[in-house]
Amino acid sequence: MMFKKFALSILPILTLGLAAAAQTPEPAEGPQGYLIGPGDEITGKVLGEPQFDFVATVDEDGKIEVPFFEDPIVARCKTERDLRGDVVKLLTRYLRTPQLSLRVTQRNSRPPVSIYGEVRQQQQVNLTRRAYLLELISFAGGETEKSGGMIQVFRTRPPMCSEAKENWSTSGAEVPSRMYSLASLRQGREESNPEILPGDIIIVQKASPVYVTGEVIKPGELSIPEGGLPLTQAVAMASGITREAKTKNIKIYRRQQGSTEPEVIVANYDSIKKGEQKDVMLQPFDIVEVDKAGKKFTDYLLEFVTGVPNRIPIRPF
Incomplete structure (x- = not known):
């Protein structure tokens, strides 16, 4: 069962049976067929008996009226x-x-699925068959490089038919939502690839930022990738440190819950590179400050010879 669902999820987009909300989707039914709901228009025609023909809209109670019948x-x-x-x-x-011909001539009971956040093509999608989270993320072009590795799915309305409820019960006070990991989704774990229902909102969350300042080549904001961001990787993403960097005393300023004063973590970059000290895993909104060390004679000499400030990066060999 797990392999079957995962295999369905990675079919080419052209076979999904999905359509952008701005387009008119081609009919595509699952094994059970389209389930009628409130707002749908039903057209019935009886061969040779036009007085029994009818066009009816399904009411909020899920019922239609047929000519000549009271109930x-x-x-x-x-x-x-x-x-x-x-x-x-x-x-x-x-x-x-x-001889009755009966068709659903307008499908109005299924609101589109909305896909937002860090995907390449934010859009709304009309579902014409059963669909799962992975194929919808793929249909939206996949996640961007700024994705934080987590997906939140909001269920804005209760499932219309009881067989689709699957533990999405709610008191009605809040819109229920669940979190899913992109890593687990790629691994084909069935529990991370739920069925998506009409009206659901899918948000691929943006990675949390950290900030690297001071004596690095490219200071600025970095995104914490899926799996976390250690200090050494953050420094590498900032293109390395300069020769003026105080590598034995890098400060990390971290938010503390319930306090306006940040926690200050001191890391010895040299010891970390040598394996003598454990690398520091950065947390969202950490500020990494690489101070400037006092200049040595060789630094003054290099600056005198080149005529430019000493901002040559130091990289491991």
Whole structure:
């Protein structure tokens, strides 16, 4: 079962049976067929008996009215075939062998799925069959390099039909949501690849930032990638440190909950590179400050010879 669901998730986009909300999707049914819901328009035509023809809109209770019958009949969560059978039973009260054609002519009961955040093509998608999280992320072009590795799925409305509920119960006070890991999703874990229902909102979250300042070649904001960001990697992403850097006393300023004063962590970059000290894993919104060390005679000499400030990067060999 797990392999089957994962295999479905990585089919080429052209076979998804999905369509952008701005487009008109081609009909594509799953094995069960499209389930009728409130707002859908139903058209019925009886061969040779036009007085029994009808066009009906499914009401909020999931019912439609059929000509010459006082009581409405339930259409909610039924397929065209199921509903046609119910209407035929009613017609046999007046006709011996009614030949009924019944179709859903307008599908208005399914709001689009919205895909936002760190994906390459933010969009809304109309679902015409069962779909899962991984294929919808792929349909939106995949995640960007600024993705933080987590996906949040909001369920804005309860499932219309009971068989699709799958533990998404809520008190109604809040919109329920769940978090999923991109890493687990890529590994094909079934629990990380849920079925997405009409009206769901998918947000691929942006990576949290850290800031590297001082004696690095390219100071600025960095994003914490999936799996975390150690200090040495952050320095490398800033293109390395300068010769003027005080590498034995790098300060990391970290937010403290309930305090306006940051925690100060001191790291010895040289010891970390030698394996004598454990690398420091940075946390969201950390500020890494690489101070300037006092100049040595060789630094003054190099600056005198080149005529430019000494900002030559130091990289491991």
